[in-house]
Amino acid sequence: MLSPIARFNFDDLTESIPAFCVIVMMSFSYNLGVGMTAGFVVYPLMKLVSGRAREVQPGAWVLGLLSLLFFVFYPY
Secondary structure (H helix, E strand, C coil): CCHHHHHCCCCCHHHHHHHHHHHHHHHHHCCHHHHHHHHHHHHHHHHHHCCCHHHCCHHHHHHHHHHHHHHHCCCC
16 A cells, blocks of 8 residues: 555655645544545645645645635534
């Protein structure tokens, strides 16, 4: 299950940090949905912080905002 990690582009931090967050969140929360949702939030934020916001598709922005709402209203 971990063999696809070797194909990540570790030179681009805006791609590797969201992937790492997904793996960590899936592992520690024992929930695939929470891990994927974390990736949907972190990916556009990393592109925005690095000044490469134009690389993010409009649908990813919408999905990121909806996913952020999930974490805001998630019943901890």
